[in-house]
Amino acid sequence: MAEEEKISKSIDKASLELIEKAAKDGVNTAFDRADTMKPCPIGAVGSCCKNCGMGPCRVPLPKGKEETPEDKLKRRGICGATAETIAARNFIRMVAGGAAAHSDHGRGVAELFLAVANGKAPGYEIKDEQKLLQLALDWGIEIGDRSNNEIAIDIGEKALAEFGKQEGELITLRKAPLKRQELWRQQGISPRGIDREIVEIMHRTHIGVDQDFKSLLKQGVRAAIGDGWGGSMIATELQDILFGTPAPVLGKANLGVLEEDEVNIIIHGHEPLLSEMIVAAAQEPEMIELAKSKGAKGINLAGMCCTANEILMRHGVAIAGNFLQQELAIVTGAVDAMVVDVQCIMQSIQTVAECYHTKIITTSPKAKITGAIHIEFDEHDALKSAREIVTTAIENFPNRKGNIYVPDEQTVQIAGFSHETINYLLGGMFRASYRPLNDNIINGRIRGVAGVVGCNNARVKHNEGHVVMVKELIKNDVIVLTTGCNAIACAEAGLMVPEAAAKYAGKGLAEVCETVGIPPVLHLGSCVDNSRILIAATAMVKDGGLGDDISDLPVAGAAPEWMSEKAISIGQYFVASGVYTVFGVTWPTEGSKEVTDYLFKDMEDMVGGMWAFEPDPIKAAHLMIEHIDKKRKALGIDKARERVLYDMEMRREMEAA
Amino acid sequence: MDYKTVKKEAPGRGEVEILAETYEAGEPVGEDAGRWRQKLESRDEKLRYLESGERYWYSDDWFGSEKRKNPA
Numbered sequence: 144m145a146e147e148e149k150i151s152k153s154i155d156k157a158s159l160e161l162i163e164k165a166a167k168d169g170v171n172t173a174f175d176r177a178d179t180m181k182p183c184p185i186g187a188v189g190s191c192c193k194n195c196g197m198g199p200c201r202v203p204l205p206k207g208k209e210e211t212p213e214d215k216l217k218r219r220g221i222c223g224a225t226a227e228t229i230a231a232r233n234f235i236r237m238v239a240g241g242a243a244a245h246s247d248h249g250r251g252v253a254e255l256f257l258a259v260a261n262g263k264a265p266g267y268e269i270k271d272e273q274k275l276l277q278l279a280l281d282w283g284i285e286i287g288d289r290s291n292n293e294i295a296i297d298i299g300e301k302a303l304a305e306f307g308k309q310e311g312e313l314i315t316l317r318k319a320p321l322k323r324q325e326l327w328r329q330q331g332i333s334p335r336g337i338d339r340e341i342v343e344i345m346h347r348t349h350i351g352v353d354q355d356f357k358s359l360l361k362q363g364v365r366a367a368i369g370d371g372w373g374g375s376m377i378a379t380e381l382q383d384i385l386f387g388t389p390a391p392v393l394g395k396a397n398l399g400v401l402e403e404d405e406v407n408i409i410i411h412g413h414e415p416l417l418s419e420m421i422v423a424a425a426q427e428p429e430m431i432e433l434a435k436s437k438g439a440k441g442i443n444l445a446g447m448c449c450t451a452n453e454i455l456m457r458h459g460v461a462i463a464g465n466f467l468q469q470e471l472a473i474v475t476g477a478v479d480a481m482v483v484d485v486q487c488i489m490q491s492i493q494t495v496a497e498c499y500h501t502k503i504i505t506t507s508p509k510a511k512i513t514g515a516i517h518i519e520f521d522e523h524d525a526l527k528s529a530r531e532i533v534t535t536a537i538e539n540f541p542n543r544k545g546n547i548y549v550p551d552e553q554t555v556q557i558a559g560f561s562h563e564t565i566n567y568l569l570g571g572m573f574r575a576s577y578r579p580l581n582d583n584i585i586n587g588r589i590r591g592v593a594g595v596v597g598c599n600n601a602r603v604k605h606n607e608g609h610v611v612m613v614k615e616l617i618k619n620d621v622i623v624l625t626t627g628c629n630a631i632a633c634a635e636a637g638l639m640v641p642e643a644a645a646k647y648a649g650k651g652l653a654e655v656c657e658t659v660g661i662p663p664v665l666h667l668g669s670c671v672d673n674s675r676i677l678i679a680a681t682a683m684v685k686d687g688g689l690g691d692d693i694s695d696l697p698v699a700g701a702a703p704e705w706m707s708e709k710a711i712s713i714g715q716y717f718v719a720s721g722v723y724t725v726f727g728v729t730w731p732t733e734g735s736k737e738v739t740d741y742l743f744k745d746m747e748d749m750v751g752g753m754w755a756f757e758p759d760p761i762k763a764a765h766l767m768i769e770h771i772d773k774k775r776k777a778l779g780i781d782k783a784r785e786r787v788l789y790d791m792e793m794r795r796e797m798e799a800a
Numbered sequence: 801m802d803y804k805t806v807k808k809e810a811p812g813r814g815e816v817e818i819l820a821e822t823y824e825a826g827e828p829v830g831e832d833a834g835r836w837r838q839k840l841e842s843r844d845e846k847l848r849y850l851e852s853g854e855r856y857w858y859s860d861d862w863f864g865s866e867k868r869k870n871p872a
C-alpha cells in the first residue's frame with residue numbers, strides 16, 4: 144500500500160501498522176471497502192425512498208443548475224411524496240432506529256434489574272444503594288424501612304412500564320429544567336411512552352400517512368426526547384444501581400493493551416450486563432490456572448466500543464479501540480476470542496477472524512452472526528455463560544497461528560466522570576456543587592462546555608475529526624465532556640489525563656483543571672451515558688447564574704465522525720434539549736433545502752437548539768465557539784473574558800482621577 | 801509530593817517565586833483512590849448527601865435559577 148494512501152486512513156500509529164499488516168495478510172477491512180464502494184449520492188442526501196413496492200423512488204436535485212418551480216413540482220415519488228417528505232421521512236426513520244437501539248438496551252437492563260430485585264439473577268446485586276434511593280425519590284417510590292430489593296422491585300416495574308406507556312409523559316422528564324419541561328409540553332413534544340413514539344414514526348413514515356415535513360420532524364423530536372431523557376437515561380440509571388456509579392478510575396487505551404503471552408478476550412458491543420460477569424469470571428483462580436495450563440501467562444480482558452467504556456468506567460478494564468479498530472484487533476493475531484452483544488459490530492469480524500484463529504462469540508438472542516459461535520447470555524445463570532465464554536477463549540489460545548503482531552501504542556487515561564462524580568469533585572462531600580464550574584464560566588476562565596460524542600466513520604480519516612476538534616475546543620478554554628467512540632479517540636490521543644490541560648488547554652481552562660485535578664476532557668461513558676451530559680447541563684442551569692434553561696447555557700454539542708442512526712437520535716435530543724449541535728462527515732437531508740433549513744434554523748424557534756453541518760473539524764469547533772460566545776453575550780458575561788488585572792499603580796491612578 | 805514553583809512578575813516587587821501546578825501527574829494511586837461514594841455508609845448518610853449534594857432535585861435548601869434568592 145502506498146505510504147500516502149495508508150496515512151490517509153487513520154491518525155493512530157497502531158491502526159496504521161495493523162492496516163498494513165491486514166494488507167500483507169490479504170485481509171479485507173472496512174478501510175479497503177470504503178475505498179472500493181463509494182456512497183450512493185442520492186441516498187446520502189436523503190433523496191431516495193423505498194418505503195413501498197412502487198419504489199425505490201429517487202428524487203435528486205438537478206445537477207449543476209438552479210431548480211425551477213416547475214422542476215420542483217416534478218420532484219416526487221410515484222405516490223406524490225415530495226423531496227421534502229422523503230428527506231424528512233428518511234431522517235426520522237434514522238431517529239427511530241437510534242432511539243430503538245438505545246431504548247431496547249434500556250429495556251434489557253430494566254428486565255435484568257427486576258430479575259435481580261426478585262432474586263432471580265444470581266451473581267448480580269444492587270451495588271449502589273444511594274443511586275437506588277435517588278431513583279426512588281425521583282419516581283415517588285416509598286423508601287421508609289423497606290429493603291433495597293423491595294424498593295428495587297418497584298423501580299424495575301416502573302421503569303419497564305415507561306416503555307409501553309400510552310399517555311401522559313415519561314417520568315424521567317422530571318429531571319429536566321422546569322422551563323424545558325414546560326416548553327416540551329407547550330410544543331406537544333413530551334414523549335408519552337418510549338416505544339409508542341418510535342412506533343408512531345414507523346406509522347407516520349409508511350406510504351400515505353404524514354406528508355408534511357414539519358409534522359414529521361416534530362415526531363422525530365418527540366421520539367428522540369424519549370431516547371435521551373427516557374430509554375438511555377433509564378439504561379444509565381439502572382446500570383449505575385447494579386454496577387456502581389462511575390468514579391475516577393485509571394485505565395489504558397489502544398491496541399497495545401493486548402498481551403502477546405496472555406489469553407486475550409475482547410468484549411465488544413454495548414451492554415454491560417454480560418461483560419460485568421466476564422470480568423468476574425476472568426479473575427477466578429480456576430480460570431487463571433486453566434489459562435496457565437495452556438501455556439498462557441494469564442487472562443487479559445480488553446473492551447471495544449461502548450462495552451469498553453462501560454467496563455472501563457467501573458473497573459478500569461483497558462480499551463483496545465473504537466469502532467474502526469474492531470477488525471484491526473483481530474489482525475494482531477493475538478485475540479483468542481471476541482465476545483459481542485449488540486450494536487456497531489461489523490459482520491466482517493467473522494470473515495477477518497477466519498484468517499486468524501480468533502473465535503467470534505455472539506451472546507445476544509437479538510444479534511447473531513453467520514459462522515460465529517453463539518453462547519447465549521442467560522441472566523438467570525450469567526456466571527455460567529461467562530465461564531463458558533472465558534473457557535472457550537482459553538482453549539483457543541494454543542490454536543494461535545504464529546502470525547502475531549501487537550503494536551506498542553497504549554496511553555493512560557482517567558475515566559469515570561459521572562454527573563455525581565463531577566458534582567462531588569467540584570464541591571466536595573459536604574456541599575457537592577456545580578458552583579465552581581458556573582463561577583469559572585462566568586469569570587471567563589472557562590469559555591463554555593462542549594459535549595463531543597459519536598462514532599468513527601470509514602469515509603474520513605480515523606479519529607482525526609475527533610482529536611482535532613477536541614484539541615481546538617480545549618485550546619479555546621472550552622471544557623469537553625465526551626462519550627462513545629470520541630472518548631476512546633481522545634484517550635488514544637492522550638487528552639484524558641490532568642497533564643493534558645497544561646499541554647493542550649487554554650490558560651483559563653488549564654488553571655481550573657490544575658486546581659481541581661481533572662483532565663480538560665472528561666469521560667462520561669458510553670452512548671447511553673449521553674444522558675449524563677443532559678443531567679450535567681441541567682445541574683448547571685439549576686445552580687444559577689447561567690440562565691433558566693439549557694438553551695441559555697454557553698454550551699454546544701458535536702459528533703465529528705458520526706455514522707450510526709443512534710448518533711442522529713442523540714443529536715436530535717441534544718437539539719431538543721436546547722443545544723446547538725454540529726455534525727461532520729455528511730448530512731442526510733441535503734437533498735431538500737427546506738428540510739435542512741428547518742433543522743438548521745427554524746428548529747431553534749421550536750426548542751431553542753438547532754443542528755449544523757460542518758465536515759472540517761476546526762471550522763466546526765469554531766462554529767461551536769461562536770455559538771458559545773453568542774450565549775455568553777446574551778447572558779451578559781462576555782465582558783468577563785476581557786479581564787484587566789489592575790496593579791497598585793493603576794489603582795492609585797484611578798483613585799486620583 | 802514535590803511542589804513545583806514558577807517565577808512571575810509581581811507589581812512593585814519584581815520577580816517572585818510562587819507555587820505552580822499542585823496536582824500530581826495523572827495517576828491516582830491504589831484501586832480505591834477514586835471511589836468516593838463508598839465513604840457514605842448508612843442509608844441515612846446517603847439520603848443526607850442527596851439532600852445536600854443533589855439539592856437541586858432533593859431539597860428546598862438552595863438558591864439557583866429555579867429558586868431565586870431575590871425573585872425577579
Ligand code: SF4
Pocket residue numbers: 192193194195196197198199200219220221222223224229349350351
Ligand atoms: S412511498 Fe411513495 S416515494 Fe416511497 S417508494 Fe413508495 S411510491 Fe415511492
Ligand code: SF4
Pocket residue numbers: 448449465466486487596597598599626627628629670706707709710
Ligand atoms: S459512538 Fe458510534 S460507533 Fe461508537 S459505539 Fe457508539 S454508536 Fe457505535
